[in-house]
Structures are given as C-alpha cells and as structure tokens.
Amino acid sequence: MSNANELTIAAARDALRKGDLSATDLTMACLTAIDAGDGLGAFVHKTPDIALDQARAADLRLKAGDAPDLCGIPLGIKDLFCTKNVPSQAASNILKGFLPQYESTVTTRLFEAGAVMLGKLNMDEFAMGSSNESSCYGPAVNPWRVDDRELSPGGSSGGSASAVAGDLCIAATGTDTGGSIRQPAAFCGIVGIKPTYGRVSRWGIIAYASSLDQAGPMTKSVRDAAIMLRAMAGHDEKDSTSADIAVPDFEAALTGDIRGKKIGLPKEYRLPGLRPEIQKIWDKGAEMLRDAGAEIVDVSLPHTKYALPAYYVIAPAEASSNLARYDGVRYGHRAKLSAGDGITEMYEKTRAEGFGAEVKRRIMIGTYVLSAGFYDAYYNRARKVRALIKRDFEQAFAAGVDAILTPATPTPAFGLGEMQSADPVEMYLNDVFTVTLNLAGLPGVSVPVGLDADGLPLGLQLIGRPWEEGDLLNHAYVLERAAGFVAKPQKWW
Amino acid sequence: MSIDVETARRVAKLARIQVDDGDLPALAGELSNILGFMEQLNEVNVDGVEPMTSVTPMRLKRRKDVVTDGNMQDLVLKNAPDAREGFFAVPKVVE
Numbered sequence: 001m002s003n004a005n006e007l008t009i010a011a012a013r014d015a016l017r018k019g020d021l022s023a024t025d026l027t028m029a030c031l032t033a034i035d036a037g038d039g040l041g042a043f044v045h046k047t048p049d050i051a052l053d054q055a056r057a058a059d060l061r062l063k064a065g066d067a068p069d070l071c072g073i074p075l076g077i078k079d080l081f082c083t084k085n086v087p088s089q090a091a092s093n094i095l096k097g098f099l100p101q102y103e104s105t106v107t108t109r110l111f112e113a114g115a116v117m118l119g120k121l122n123m124d125e126f127a128m129g130s131s132n133e134s135s136c137y138g139p140a141v142n143p144w145r146v147d148d149r150e151l152s153p154g155g156s157s158g159g160s161a162s163a164v165a166g167d168l169c170i171a172a173t174g175t176d177t178g179g180s181i182r183q184p185a186a187f188c189g190i191v192g193i194k195p196t197y198g199r200v201s202r203w204g205i206i207a208y209a210s211s212l213d214q215a216g217p218m219t220k221s222v223r224d225a226a227i228m229l230r231a232m233a234g235h236d237e238k239d240s241t242s243a244d245i246a247v248p249d250f251e252a253a254l255t256g257d258i259r260g261k262k263i264g265l266p267k268e269y270r271l272p273g274l275r276p277e278i279q280k281i282w283d284k285g286a287e288m289l290r291d292a293g294a295e296i297v298d299v300s301l302p303h304t305k306y307a308l309p310a311y312y313v314i315a316p317a318e319a320s321s322n323l324a325r326y327d328g329v330r331y332g333h334r335a336k337l338s339a340g341d342g343i344t345e346m347y348e349k350t351r352a353e354g355f356g357a358e359v360k361r362r363i364m365i366g367t368y369v370l371s372a373g374f375y376d377a378y379y380n381r382a383r384k385v386r387a388l389i390k391r392d393f394e395q396a397f398a399a400g401v402d403a404i405l406t407p408a409t410p411t412p413a414f415g416l417g418e419m420q421s422a423d424p425v426e427m428y429l430n431d432v433f434t435v436t437l438n439l440a441g442l443p444g445v446s447v448p449v450g451l452d453a454d455g456l457p458l459g460l461q462l463i464g465r466p467w468e469e470g471d472l473l474n475h476a477y478v479l480e481r482a483a484g485f486v487a488k489p490q491k492w493w
Numbered sequence: 494m495s496i497d498v499e500t501a502r503r504v505a506k507l508a509r510i511q512v513d514d515g516d517l518p519a520l521a522g523e524l525s526n527i528l529g530f531m532e533q534l535n536e537v538n539v540d541g542v543e544p545m546t547s548v549t550p551m552r553l554k555r556r557k558d559v560v561t562d563g564n565m566q567d568l569v570l571k572n573a574p575d576a577r578e579g580f581f582a583v584p585k586v587v588e
Contacts, residue, residue: 097572098572099571099572101565101568101569101571101572196549197548198549211547211548212548237556240553240554241547241549241551241553243549243551244554303537305533306533306534306536308530309530309531309532309533309534310534312527312530312531313531313534320508324509327509328574329573329574329581329583330572330573330581331572331573331574332572332574333574334574334575337584341584342584342586343583343584343585343586344509345511345584346583346584347509348506348509348510349511351509351510351511352510352511355510360508360510361523361524361527363508363510364501364508364510364520364524365524365527365528367504367507367508368504368524368528369531371504371507378531378534380544381534381535381537381539382531382534383544383545383546384537384539384542384544384545385534385537385539386544387542387543387544387545388537388539388542390545390548423526424526424527425526425527425530428530439548440548441548441549466549
C-alpha cells in the first residue's frame, strides 16, 4: 500500500486486520515520512528501533487474531509523557538527558493495545504556550502555508498537530491545560479532544497545572479520536484524581443522529472585534447542525470574560508548585558552580539556566499570587471565579442543552515570530475560547470545518456534558460529515 | 497592582531563579502587565462563593497505608546529576 502513512486509524486498523497491510510496512512508511519531514520540526526524539520491535510484535498479534483497535498503529507521543529510557524533557533544557525509568499510564495502555511509538513530539516548554515557539528544540512548523512564511502549528501540542496534519504518523497524543490540544488541532486542520477532567490518568505526564491538565488524542478524524480516546482512558490507582467510571465504546456512539438535540451558542463568545471569517464559520457550523435536525438555542455563560484572568492566576500558581521539583538534585540539568557556591546558588543558577523565559515568568507569577498577603486577593478570588464559570455551564446544561458550539480559536494560524514582540498577554488571548472548559473540567473537541480566504484551516469547538464524550463526539461526527473537510496541506517540506 | 524592582527581586528569590540586577526592571514590567490583566477579577461579585477545591465532585480514593513499591535505589538515582554511595549529592548545606 503506497502512502500508508496517510491513513486514518480506522482505515489502517481495517487494512491490518484484513492482512492488506502489515504493521511493519505501515511503521516503515511513517518512519520514512518522519525522516523526510525534519523541516516540520515535529519529531524531536525518533525511536525507530522501538517502533519496529513493536510493529513486529503487533504483526504477530494480528496473525493470531488478538488485535485490539490500536494494534500496529504508529503514533507520535508528546514530549510531556514519560517514556521508559526514551528522552522525555517537556521541551525544556532543565530535563536534558532525563531518561525516565518508568512508563506513563497513557503510553502503557497504548502499548498494551498494540500501538507503536515512532518518537517524541515537539511542544511548548512544560506545555506553557500557544505557538510551540517556547521549545528548547526550536519551533515545530505548521504543514499549512499560504506564502513563503512559516506558520505556527499552535501550542502547546504543536509537534503533535504538525506531525498528524503532515502525515508523519497516524495519530498522536496531546495534553491540554488551557487549549493545548484544541488550538493546535484547529491551526493544523485536524481533530483533537480534551476529555472530561479525570477521564485519562495523568500519571507519568510531566505536570504543569494539575487541576487543569488532561491528555487526549489528536487525530485525522472524529472516528479516530473515539477509537484512541477509549484506549487512553480509564481509572488508574496511581492518579488519585482519575475517575472510577466505566469507559464506554466511544466509536459505537457515532450514530450520526443528532435529531432533537439542543445546541447552545453562547452569546458571550461573540467577542467585540471577532473576525468576520470566524463568525462566518461559526454560523455555518450552527447551520450544519440545524440541518442535521438539532435545535439551535442561545445560551448565556456570563463569566466567560473572566476565564482567562482566572486561568492566569490558577495555572501559574500550580505550576510554581509543580516545577519546584526541578532543583538540580534528582534529575536533569545542574548548573556548574563557582567556588564558594552553596545549595541556594545551585538552585538559583540551575533554574535560571534550565528554564526558558515564559516558564520563568509563570513560575514567578505563581510565586507572587501565592505569597503571603496576596493569596486571598489573587488565588482565592480566582478559585471563586472558577466556581462561577463552572456554574455557568451547569446552568446551561440543566436548561436542556446537549452541546455548546463555539469557535476553536480567534484567528487562523499566525506566522512564526509574529507574536514575538507582543506582550505575553496577547499570546494568552489565543486560548480565550478553550480555557473555560479546563476551568470547568468539561470535555471539548476541535473539528476542522473549513478554510479561510487564504486557504488556512479553521476549526470549531463543541463542548459536552461531563463524562459524555461519546455524545460529544457524535455531534462532532455530524459536524465533520456535514463540513466534508478533506483539504490537505501541500507538501513543501 | 504594580510590581517594583524590589518586589521582582524578592519574587525571583522566593522562586529560586537567579535574575541579574540589570534584568529586574524589565521583569518587573512584565509581571506588572500580567497582574494588571488579572485585576479584572475584582469586577466579579464573589460574595458567598466557595473557592473551588475539586473540579469534579469526587471524594479522593483511599487505600491501605502499606508499602506498594520500593527496592529500586539504582533506578531512583539513575538520573541524578551527582549521586554517591547511594545518596543524592549536593553542595555542603551545614557548615
């Protein structure tokens, strides 16, 4: 099969089971695409030996008729996941050389299901960013382009989005703390779902903001997202916040029937200055769902405006605590010390050398908002506002809304370096439509729906009820089919 | 709330991140901008609202207080920048 790397999970699964394709050949096709795809900066640690070993084992399982959905499917893994004896450095110099001696729960589950790991994927350092530009490896690049500029794939899971859109792998893992799966998925014209908080174990995923972080799949179709999420999800004793709730067959939920469902359009997401092309695609998406038999209703989420400022108190506060562990003692980088330097100098120099600018900024903001005298004014107030944001959604769902439709991002992909001179707050605005869900713990999926006037992908976001990823993905499936988004980036790399 | 150079120095110290004196004014400016953005939260009426402690209403699971793991000193020390005789080694802490 030529260009097997371009297959979806569902198509590859069926071809593998029928014997039309071997896992080894499929893996080779991806490894070849990866080596030819260095210009995308997506894969930062390649693991061809592991991949081929896993592919051979998958072929044996396929022959024996013991093949779960992901058996023999080659995946890219975000650098945030700890993978045993494979570099896992969260795109940070402070974890340079770190070789985890254990495997994250998510990758363990994927491997048990027969999945193949092609390598580790680029990202913003410690998942802090929306452009993949704050990475110790340099930025990943969006496979989409409209002129000679290189465009950002979004972030933080920018390498994952770039690799999937560029057909370097069949699918990839991502993580999402404020939009880090959904925004890059939208920028690169792929599907990405952030599950309900607690659906997927965080064990072995390098922590950014523990009350917001969730891992999820980044795929070429909604069906693929359903297949891969099922393999990633489930209760884990090693993560006390993972929910002991049964994982349904999400793929079986894709009936394509949403007749009688109620879709909410939140009026607060019609931001002043919303780009006409974004408004247009949003209207178009609502129309598609209406044509499929859903009822479109206006809803109000009055505290939306305060989601970003609340996030930028809570996430840095948690990050300042989580990242305190990088002290040059147990793993990663340690600064060279001068004569007379003590342990405090070791900490301060190690952290100054190892962390990038945005990470330092967030650690210091977090330190400040948690410091004596400011804890109530910032941190506690933000947690109260967070409770109100969650209540907004609860009230909308209690009024009978089944899903909420919004834009995924305020703009299409921007050029690498174009936001460099901007105030950090400008970059934060990328997450304006996505961050509310992390604060409320809700599942959300980004679906490519069309192209802008220049030919860049635009995505819409659907938000679902907690633990109802199946129903949510069914709405996404209807949107995907109606949009008929089949455009692919033209290969320049 | 605006952050002055002295506050920026204190925050960097608390965070154990070395910042050169020359970089403190720029840092103070950046931190002030971000905090300015957060000031919007003061517009919200939060009277009687409990701060969120858990995003999903769940009781943390309990387990028996027993050892479930261990006997892997080599693995634990494997990534240490400086490990000696089964310990993490650091500069002298006590004179």
